[in-house]
Amino acid sequence: MTVEDLDAQFIEYERISNQVKELQQQQEDVLAALLEKSKDLIEWYHKKNLIFTHPSIQLHTSRGPILGFNKTDYDLMVYDVKSGILKINLRNKEEVHTTISHIVEEGYFPTAMDGLLYLKSMLGHYLDEVNELNSELESQLSKYG
Numbered sequence: 001m002t003v004e005d006l007d008a009q010f011i012e013y014e015r016i017s018n019q020v021k022e023l024q025q026q027q028e029d030v031l032a033a034l035l036e037k038s039k040d041l042i043e044w045y046h047k048k049n050l051i052f053t054h055p056s057i058q059l060h061t062s063r064g065p066i067l068g069f070n071k072t073d074y075d076l077m078v079y080d081v082k083s084g085i086l087k088i089n090l091r092n093k094e095e096v097h098t099t100i101s102h103i104v105e106e107g108y109f110p111t112a113m114d115g116l117l118y119l120k121s122m123l124g125h126y127l128d129e130v131n132e133l134n135s136e137l138e139s140q141l142s143k144y145g
Contacts, residue, residue: 024101024104024105027104027109028100028101028104030113031100031103031104031109031112031113031116032100034113034116034117035079035100035116038065038116038119039081041119041120042064042065042079042081042119043081045119045122045123046064046081049062050122050123050126052064052065052066052078052115052122053066053118053122053125054066054111054114054115054118055114055115055118056111056114057069057111057115059076059090061076061078061088063078063080063086063088064078064079064080064081065078065079065115065116065118065119066078066111066115067079067085067103067108067111067112067115067116068103068106068108068111068112068115069111070106073089074089074090074091075087075088075089075090076088076089076090077098077103077108077112079116083095083097084097085097085098085099085100085102085103086098087102
């Protein structure tokens with residue numbers, strides 16, 4: 001390997017790094033737009049005192065949609081309409097404000113998008129659960145009542 005080879009690789013590295021930055025900026029823009037578009041739904045869930053869940057993260061919160069979860073640090077990222085994006089440590093309950101950039105840079109973009117898009121079907125899942133519980137209770141009563 002020569003210095004010229006290293007120079008050529010470095011040029012490629014810079015080019016791809018710039019592409020990564022551009023793609024991350026696009027992700028930030030998409031996420032910011034969806035957050036803004038979702039505020040009415042989030043406020044509706046709050047008014048109904050419903051808990052926010054996520055399709056792939058087995059946690060729930062009353063604060064707002066779940067955007068990500070760091071299993072190592074036990075940090076839950078949520079969007080709170082009044083406070084913005086929060087990183088909540090589930091061990092010590094410490095809350096720290098964070099940014100869309102942090103969500104994207106840490107690789108939570110797909111998880112955050114799934115959490116926000118889930119707002120459209122979350123109530124349907126709640127309805128399925130309550131229907132199932134209703135059927136189970138009726139069955140128990142008919143068996144033992």
